[in-house]
Amino acid sequence: MSEYAAVARGVTKRFGQTLALDDVGIEIRAGESHALVGRNGAGKSTLVSVLTGMQVPDAGEVSFFGEPAPPVADRAAWRRHVACVYQKSTVVPELSVAENLFINRQDLGGGLISWRKLRREASSLLETYDVAVSPDELVSALTVEQRQLVEIARALSIGSRFVILDEPTAQLDGPAIERLFDRLRSLQDKGVTFLFISHHLQEVYEVCQTVTVYRDARHVVTAPVAEMSKPGLIEAMTGEAGGLNVPGGDDRPSSGEEVLRVSSLSGEHFSDVSLLVTRGEVIGLAGSASSGKHEFAETVYGLRRPSLGTISVDGSAVRGGDVPAALKAGIGCVPRDRHQQGLVLDLSIAENATMSTAGSFVWPSAQRSAGRAAIAAYDVKAAGPDQPVSDLSGGNQQKVVMARALAGDPSVLVLINPTAGVDVKSKESLLGVVDAQARRGKAAIVVSDELDDLRVCDRVLVLFHGRVVREFDRGWRDQDLIAAIEGIAGEMDAGQ
Template structure:
């Protein structure tokens, strides 16, 4: 008889007039990696909140390894059944790795904390799960990948053998993603079960055995991954036949007029990079997390100060390391982390959408009007401009970030991971905005780890160890680009 790590049957959940889950079910076999996919607003987050004891369903039942779920009030019992590693980390940066591993469990006996014993047990726990970090290190010094592994180790130490990974790869580069997948496979061999939630559909095929699709708060299909093609999976998610429709820009008009000029720019993790972007041109930047691509883009829009070189917009030099100066010069930005850099979650859509233009007093009526325009222009699914952005799905939050970047009608757009953590339709919408803005004559730099994001570009520059090592014109092949990203550019040149 098949053993299930987690089962939800007939689950319904409403929030006011919003039906978040409509009689949905999911059965997750012990020892497998089971993918849960769907567009933003499909009900995935609500199901996770129910599977982790954060919400009580209006109807239906949940069980773990054949036992009914504990009462919601018994948080300790829930932690022994299930753990969740969220896209937004839950570790405490100011504490050490050891303290985070045993947070709220520091009393290891005798009523007092034995720091020596705590560090020893932390070392043993990290060694058990092959997590190569120093237990005395502050979590704030760890990489995103290391923080995730600490969270997984903490969950397993409590006794849970069912782990939910919610968008775990959103901030990881290719090699880090592969290491995470290897760790997942190793833990599966030891009896750990994963519910894997991702908008990156290719990852589903790489690491999962079963996939469940939700759409519009309903269960659509559950099937073995090997038996579901990617077009069929997208159709199940969207209700429409076909795959991802990304604007190629083939018919975009070109112009010889330079808008952005970067000359011999050096800074954190990159050096001596020069490029120019013409009106209507979209340039992609690709590379690993250590390539310097993020740091270069953040230097262009003023978040980091360059150590050498200049940045000019429409012929005028922009003061480095000064975001207000970059905005004034006509550089708009979608930063790489919308939660910490792109939005103020407690503020409204209208307040967030106009934030980059609020150098002077903005009348509330004008602010609300701008918020309404953003909702209409970027297809934000919201109750109105006064709704807090914290209430929105990830895809709609990202659309608000895009609206804010464009609010001042900039000449140059710097877009870092512009479609991170969004569904297929939101991805199409956001990349469509990039294409539309380029057709209006704006220059854009798109920095992304997702190849689909780069298909909107006229050319793609690959960075490796802080240097531009290769340039690809539109029409590049995946294998060529990936090889250059992984550092095989010289070998490819030799082979040619």
Template sequence: MITARNITKRFGSTVALDDVGIEIREGESHALVGRNGAGKSTLVSVLTGMALPDSGEVSFFGEPAPPVHDRVAWRKHVACVYQKSTVVPELSVAENLFINRQDFGSGLISWKRLRREARELLDLYEVAVDPDDKVADLTVEQRQLVEIARALSIGARFVILDEPTAQLDGPAIERLFARMRSLQDRGVTFLFISHHLQEIYEVCQTVTVYRDARHIVTAPVAEMSKPDLIEAMTGEAGGLNVPGGDDRVTSDVQVLSIDSLSGESFSDVSFSAARGEVIGLAGSASSGKHQFAETVYGLRRASSGSVAVHGSVVRNGDVPAALRSGIGCVPRDRHHQGLVVDLTIAENATMSVQSTFVRRSALNGAGRTAIAEYDIKAAGPDQPVSDLSGGNQQKVVMARALAGDPSVLVLINPTAGVDVKSKESLLGVVDAQARQGKAAIVVSDELDDLRVCDRVLVMFHGRVVREFARGWRDQELIAAIEGMTSQ
């Protein structure tokens, strides 16, 4: 269906794609994987006509791709559902489905017809939302389905899904995969980009691996083991090396105390964390775990209960007060909460402590330190974070969380959207900080993230229902997450 051959793309002295290619058959789900910086995003830009390669060619069904300036023609061939949503939140579902073509060619908008056509489109692709719903009120899952329906309504039969599961829980992921299989049966083709390698085996038929801007291998998924896939991505044999903390020693000194904390989507949560202790928090998207963590660092206001650091109660619903009390945070969504993408690495990494810097030289010095300590792949501290890969952006967010040397870390989905080696690096930072005496809460949907923890608390419908010591088994933890709490 789509072929890219001998694609090379440079940005200044940086080679983003080095004579790469990909061939995707009609009706298949084809995975594209690789470490952050491997060239995946650049290839997506080329395949969607957003970037012109320096050399090479793209074709659809054997015909050359349209000129880059012909956006209408490109949209009829290919659409991309990005990790960062492209719907307009303040518009309705119907308006988003037909954005820039609301008049159906007549020059005037018939709102009755718009809603009717939207309803027919939603029914056709089994998207269970109302045409009049405001997109801002939809779940992440619903927004993605609206974007897919919009793409198919234009005529595209090739859809690129860029990290589509990064913000979905288990049941929502399964529903997305079921929808993909149903659309494949209708002849829709997918390019599936994900750092969650297990998903590749669940939904894809073919996998292509890029590494360091070059094509490494394309193979049927059934013929490539997970260790072989990781080796192709990293150039190193072996799987994911997550620090387990088995030899880590915790203290009897309590650093963080949560007392009967209640708030939006959770109630009556109590526990404490000692020096050097890492506590995991697991649960489905509806468990309240994210809302709880955001309340601990002040982004949300508690309805009752308290948070205390070293015995001093933290002011409720006040992020600056949480920072002053010694709570550092990696927020849930780095795009909207963790970074100012037009600012530099140095400015972002020191944002929580910038009042201590009076000279640009001192600021850049702190930026260089962050680059070295957190293994951020960058040209220098003056580089905008918008130029960085997802994994390196997440390392900048981690550097900012630790800039003030906090006593407590609250880390929400700390490895979301990062590659295998970046995941190892970020979890290694968590382990190292615990060994230095910090307490940490790791909130994650990724079981590998929770292996760094000394114990894992499982939340279900807003309450802590189980606690697992280090050494838990996947099946037991998943069963508790899904509400099967019997011993």
């Protein structure tokens, strides 16, 4: 068997006038976790589409374990060679775990479906890969972490020993990420090879042995992770020396004038949370995935209905559970999931960027003008305002979501994981927008699993089991914030 699970050489791919890959390559050793990193638009997604047989390169060749890639039309052969677990889940929520594991092959090769045999085979598969879910459970009831493990198990059951993981931790909290990494290491020990794509560079150092960097559609460097420093890795990605530059807000003025007041708010997964945000102030919300921070933020901007409590903007009450009412009151939002909640992928940049003003008629010429303004203001890499957002990279899609949130000039911004799945420079750009809006007198709530996102905040509140347990002023230490998020801080304080 070849020492390489997958090899791509001399791959070039164009989409019209856009050069997506320019004579790139990658060599992934069998049994390793190999990271592929780069800024949004660097060519990572296009390489994945070539490695999975979804796109035919204009030039170049691909092989798996020393054998040439199969014809593109032979999808079954591709699935035996390579599988991809995408950031956007491909499991079917309405089907059971067993049905998802053997989707399109429920007859197990026998012609007729035996549901008893299907459940038995699913149980065996789940046990083999230590996935602790019932084969009869609906996938819609699973956590994000469990869905990912089901997708990995499904890929391995087909026979593939090479799995591509596309932003696998984007929707996981700290403990879930550690469990996923433990599972990856265990599977590596069993001979499974991973191509690991992530914008979280720390994860590259935790789980990968080799890293490849693409920039502007070209291959920049491949090196052992142990020999690549973080500043060196960022420089390879951006072409610029230095690390992440997040605005700290130390010199940001605050008038002390109240903008948002949340009083004794309770809802799904959180209870009795009160909050006052003044003009020019940025408040951070931190906590685990089960802390209630997401549900609280979604209640503030109207996606969820509170069970108790009140919300007011500029002294006026806001009707709960009503997104249009929240928009009218002056609350703009960047939702948790840009694909499901933030964008209509088939619509243009201009249409998406002006969607929050859809309560009034917008002339097409004014809409395109607003789209061009958004492209310029938020540095969206695009052909023009009429380009569908589905054609954009993840970072540029997130910039369009931010443009839409700000289109109505809201008084309050609620931003949930605002830099999820974006590269270093896009992260800097998006957090810079938050800082700039605060300097204009806007109030903002930033809810994030990433500590760097919270550095733009004046204060950070930590939720644990649905309640605020700690508050940190600007200048907090990572270890203190993490301890509070994990519920350790209270125990430490009690023991002092």
